[in-house]
Amino acid sequence: MIRYALTRLGLLVLGLAVASVLIFVSLRVLPGDVAQLIAGTESTPAQVEALRESLGLNTPLPVQYLDWVGGLLRGDLGTSLLTGAPVAAELGDKAQVTVPLGIMSLLVALVIGVPFGVLSAIRRGRADGTAVGVGAQALAAVPVVWAGMMLVVVFAVWLGWLPPQGFPRSGWADPAAALRALVLPALTIGVVEGAMLLRFVRSATLQAIGQDYVRTAAAKGLTRTRALLTHGLPNVGLSVITVLGLQIAGIVVGAVVIEQLFTLPGVGRMLVTDVATRDLPKVQGELLALTGFVLVVGFLVDLVHRLIDPRQREAS
Amino acid sequence: MSATDPRRDERASTPGARRRPGIRPARRSASRDRRRTLGRLWALGTGRFGIAVVAVVVLTALLSLVWTPFDPAAVDVRARWEGPSWPHLLGTEDNGRDILSLLMAGARTTVLVAVGAGLVATVVGLGLAALGALTPRWVREGVAVLVDILIAFPVLIIAMMISAVWGGSLWVVVWSVGIGFGVNIARVTRPELRRVLHSDFVLAGRASGLTGAQNLRRHLLPNVAPVFIVQLSWGMAVAVLAEAGLSYLGFGAPITQPSWGVLLSDLQSYIAVHPLTVVWPGLAITLTVLGLNLLGDALREASDPTLMPRTRAARTPVPEVIA
Numbered sequence: 001m002i003r004y005a006l007t008r009l010g011l012l013v014l015g016l017a018v019a020s021v022l023i024f025v026s027l028r029v030l031p032g033d034v035a036q037l038i039a040g041t042e043s044t045p046a047q048v049e050a051l052r053e054s055l056g057l058n059t060p061l062p063v064q065y066l067d068w069v070g071g072l073l074r075g076d077l078g079t080s081l082l083t084g085a086p087v088a089a090e091l092g093d094k095a096q097v098t099v100p101l102g103i104m105s106l107l108v109a110l111v112i113g114v115p116f117g118v119l120s121a122i123r124r125g126r127a128d129g130t131a132v133g134v135g136a137q138a139l140a141a142v143p144v145v146w147a148g149m150m151l152v153v154v155f156a157v158w159l160g161w162l163p164p165q166g167f168p169r170s171g172w173a174d175p176a177a178a179l180r181a182l183v184l185p186a187l188t189i190g191v192v193e194g195a196m197l198l199r200f201v202r203s204a205t206l207q208a209i210g211q212d213y214v215r216t217a218a219a220k221g222l223t224r225t226r227a228l229l230t231h232g233l234p235n236v237g238l239s240v241i242t243v244l245g246l247q248i249a250g251i252v253v254g255a256v257v258i259e260q261l262f263t264l265p266g267v268g269r270m271l272v273t274d275v276a277t278r279d280l281p282k283v284q285g286e287l288l289a290l291t292g293f294v295l296v297v298g299f300l301v302d303l304v305h306r307l308i309d310p311r312q313r314e315a316s
Numbered sequence: 317m318s319a320t321d322p323r324r325d326e327r328a329s330t331p332g333a334r335r336r337p338g339i340r341p342a343r344r345s346a347s348r349d350r351r352r353t354l355g356r357l358w359a360l361g362t363g364r365f366g367i368a369v370v371a372v373v374v375l376t377a378l379l380s381l382v383w384t385p386f387d388p389a390a391v392d393v394r395a396r397w398e399g400p401s402w403p404h405l406l407g408t409e410d411n412g413r414d415i416l417s418l419l420m421a422g423a424r425t426t427v428l429v430a431v432g433a434g435l436v437a438t439v440v441g442l443g444l445a446a447l448g449a450l451t452p453r454w455v456r457e458g459v460a461v462l463v464d465i466l467i468a469f470p471v472l473i474i475a476m477m478i479s480a481v482w483g484g485s486l487w488v489v490v491w492s493v494g495i496g497f498g499v500n501i502a503r504v505t506r507p508e509l510r511r512v513l514h515s516d517f518v519l520a521g522r523a524s525g526l527t528g529a530q531n532l533r534r535h536l537l538p539n540v541a542p543v544f545i546v547q548l549s550w551g552m553a554v555a556v557l558a559e560a561g562l563s564y565l566g567f568g569a570p571i572t573q574p575s576w577g578v579l580l581s582d583l584q585s586y587i588a589v590h591p592l593t594v595v596w597p598g599l600a601i602t603l604t605v606l607g608l609n610l611l612g613d614a615l616r617e618a619s620d621p622t623l624m625p626r627t628r629a630a631r632t633p634v635p636e637v638i639a
Contacts, residue, residue, distance in 0.1 A: 015465040022469075026477050141553070141605035143560040143577075146598035149584055153591040164588070253472040257561050261584070272565055275480045283480045287473060295468050 012299040077285030087285035098266035108190020117201025139195035148188040189254040208232030245301040356618035363614030369607025377423040386414035388421040421574035433555035436494020441501025449509040471496035484567035497551035542619035549612035
């Protein structure tokens with residue numbers, strides 16, 4: 001187990017290194033002159049030169065990269081080009097919206113995906129099972145923006161139960177209002193991600209139903225449902241954990257789009273704004289933070305999977 | 317779809333190979349097998365649905381080049397926000413443009429993006445898979461680790477990287493989905509390629525004098541094609557979704573171009589007053605993505621020998637080659 005964890009940790013570090021190089025290279029080297037790009041076409045050569053100096057672009061690229069990585073290791077994600085504010089502080093600020101949003105979305109996805117996935121597998125070939133399966137297939141094809149718009153139309157415009165967009169300016173000082181603001185966005189991401197999870201749970205359950213040990217348990221006198229619940233579902237749970245990493249990555253991506261739709265002051269909206277204004281040092285820090293998060297989640301998911309799956313434990 | 321085209325076999329055959337009796341039956345069997353796969357695809361309800369949706373979208377895109385009910389760019393302030401009625405079947409939007417015409421013209425963007433992303437994904441995916449399967453061991457393993465790392469990059473993150481530097485355009489969608497999904501294709505195709513590489517019929521091909529390139533074209537590519545085409549179909553679905561999402565964020569199609577994603581974000585400001593208008597572009601995207609997803613599922617089912625026990629023997633070409 002420890003050997004596996006160390007190997008996996010090595011892969012994580014390698015992954016972070018590759019990610020940082022890719023992000024650094026693509027944002028600095030490829031476009032040619034970053035300073036010119038940032039300053040715009042109407043700048044004077046002197047302005048561009050001053051900008052280049054202040055960005056440290058006159059030093060060789062490997063030195064710039066090492067400077068950046070050195071800063072990262074000290075928790076410094078860089079500073080905004082436009083405001084001069086440190087990226088890490090702002091990221092922590094915005095995470096107060098995005099992290100709860102992500103957790104709520106994940107809960108919605110699990111609540112939809114797991115029970116209905118199992119149900120649609122057990123009731124396969126009957127009207128309800130088929131309906132759930134077809135519904136999930138259709139929902140998984142819905143663009144998340146559109147799902148959000150439709151939910152806004154129903155729950156905010158027609159029924160008036162929830163605010164159509166925005167987040168209370170006082171933040172979490174008013175927990176009820178903040179939660180209310182996050183319900184529709186979380187529902188949007190959760191429904192679409194849940195539909196994908198459902199399809200996965202469905203096929204994992206179908207596989208479990210076909211296993212010899214489930215059939216044997218049924219032959220020994222358990223009802224088919226009980227046999228599946230006690231012997232099949234733990235295995236379904238294991239495979240759900242393996243897709244959890246993908247699900248969380250999907251939620252991060254969904255949050256970028258959905259925070260824009262609901263004008264939530266979160267990490268995703270910050271990234272979109274900074275990409276639009278081409279605040280490259282900031283974008284660089286944010287992209288690395290997001291990819292780093294996805295990579296770390298993948299690492300943790302692998303470790304947990306290894307820990308609780310006895311077959312894998314024995315193998316090592 | 318050229319890999320599933322039975323005529324390819326004739327073109328691929330060389331006079332030298334034709335004289336060798338051991339190879340012809342295998343080739344004919346592969347072609348028969350592919351035709352059977354297409355037949356099975358059509359026999360599946362999901363396959364029929366997928367093919368129909370893709371055909372409708374492509375034909376609509378082509379039709380919109382010569383005819384749409386109204387000029388999709390024509391502004392008509394007297395006809396703002398008309399409901400679904402004659403002559404505006406799906407109604408009009410804020411500038412009085414006909415929504416049906418905009419949707420039809422938008423299909424062009426969708427097809428372009430899906431095909432473009434598919435091409436990039438093919439080159440990236442098959443390239444990485446080949447690098448990860450056919451090169452010396454140290455290159456191979458390095459590529460495999462790289463693919464494992466790259467797969468963690470969500471398409472949207474790649475899109476953000478590209479648009480931060482080059483600004484938004486449809487190219488962002490094509491490249492981000494192409495690269496992001498190409499890595500996916502590589503991950504699935506590589507083990508398949510390695511499996512086929514070590515199979516007896518490839519060895520037999522080499523023994524009977526095929527060069528590496530001939531072997532690749534005749535035995536390796538046709539055998540990984542099923543796995544690859546399934547992935548491609550799913551990748552194109554991702555491209556259609558990504559176009560909608562990125563155009564909404566302002567990093568995709570320019571607002572002057574008719575596109576389902578742009579239409580969706582145009583209409584979003586008015587959902588409180590005209591909720592029905594938003595339904596149409598969303599439905600168009602959903603149906604297209606659903607069609608591509610189901611087509612991929614059906615392709616997998618139709619080409620998976622383990623799901624059809626009787627055809628399994630027919631798909632195992634080893635005895636035929638050696639006989």
